[in-house]
Amino acid sequence: MYNEKVVDHFSNPRNVGELENPDAVGETGSFKCGDTMTLYLKVQNDRIEDVSFQTFGCGAAIASSSMLTEMVKGKTLDEAMKITNQDVADELGGLPPLKLHCSNLAADALHDAIEKYRKKQGV
Amino acid sequence: MTSRKVYMDHGATTPVREEVLEAMLPFFREHYGNPSSLHAQGRAVRKELENARDIIAGVLGAEPKEIIFTSGGTESNNIVLRGAAKKRGAPGHIITTSIEHHAVFDVCRDLEKEGHQVTYLPVDKYGKVDPQSVRKAIRPDTFIISVMAANNEIGTLQPIEEIGAIAAEHKVLFHTDAVQVVGQLPLNLSKLKADFLSLSAHKFNGPKGVGALFMRKGIRVAPIYIGGGQERKIRPGTENVPAIIGMAKALELAAAEMDEKSRSLTKLRDRLISGLLQIDEVILNGHPDERLPGNVNVSFKHIEGESVLLSLDLQGVAASSGSACSSGSLDPSHVLSAIGLDHPTAHGSIRFSLGYGNNDDDIDYVLEIIPAITDRLRRISPTYKPKAV
């Protein structure tokens, strides 16, 4: 059902857990199936210095979360803001149609974290 | 990753036993006649078909003419519910439960669209229906009661003897979907006051796509299919002879081995349950002992069922889940909601269903790999706070 890359990110997820003293924490819940994700960001000079996640969800949700953290590390906030769920799914080499919404979880949590960070900075 | 394969999804379907396959093969090769034909080839097949009917009737304590061959549980259920509604004609009232298989539940929903009213009885936290709630729900226009013999997800056995007696007392038709019970536990239709019973061969090591409907002598639904005269015109169409022969063989074997098999499965089941309950924050779904011999259903808190299934699959274990993410519709199972599980707990449910071929080594293997799986997934989960040590 899932391709090898998805299975790899599911089996060996990158950047799992909480960051100490994060600069922003993003949260989302999926309306479709009730799953949740938390994303932690460390930001320096508008660049994502470190990132980690926690996810309660299916294999695709865990793999998407992991993939996303790899994609955003080192990116500027503007660049990260542009990442969509489709980008995450594409980077994973595709997800089953029914599981596309799971990658939303990751993208939404990221955008939520960035928006909160910017609000905190008073931007 | 591993070459070990452990199949624990017998509630979904079972492997066909070698003896069953052997019994079927001649009906593809030599005995291919149509049982309705008058020639020798046809007559020979008719004889075997009727023999299969005798065997099935014998195991169930029914009369041969009360057995109608169908394509399985779904069709048997549809023939009964739609046929009873069609026979009634005017809109009426149906009583069923909130934990039926989709092949009853969704048929009832559909009949509601045709103007019938349906009461979906609640169940207790173990998934059991209270027979008195059936009694209270009966109305003058109630024309059929349908309660499953055992639930396919959580394995809870239902009090169908009592419900059958209540239905008989009120002269309301009673149907039981016994797809999960036939071949697993004894059932005697000379005692059980059921007017209809559905069964399916692929749940007891028979072939897929074949089943039967018991329809008690003197009772008849309106046919929902129109065609030839086969199966008392209730299920017209040339019979799936090899499959029917296989079903009879499988049921005969299951009946002969039932005592021993249900005892050994129950032992395996209870070992697996107590092993799983050793893990932190795991709950058993369904009744502690009034459950199908092979059914284990637990919820792992803080994790989602599909991710557990996937992890098990990567290590060669086949199981199933009622979680939203694994359902195809992204809705959590109606059964888990009916027993009062909150959303996250329903989300973490896994069913291991044991059957023919499973042994102690399989239980050992699952109990050996599952703690690492749940531990890993919980470490990823935002809701899990490991206990301080």
Ligand SMILES: Cc1ncc(COP(=O)(O)O)c(C=O)c1O
């Ligand atoms: C309780 C119950 N009823 C009906 C069915 C459907 O049976 P079949 O697959 O033979 O149509 C099943 C099997 O999934 C079942 O478990």
Ligand code: FES
């Ligand atoms: S997170 Fe629920 S289906 Fe993927």
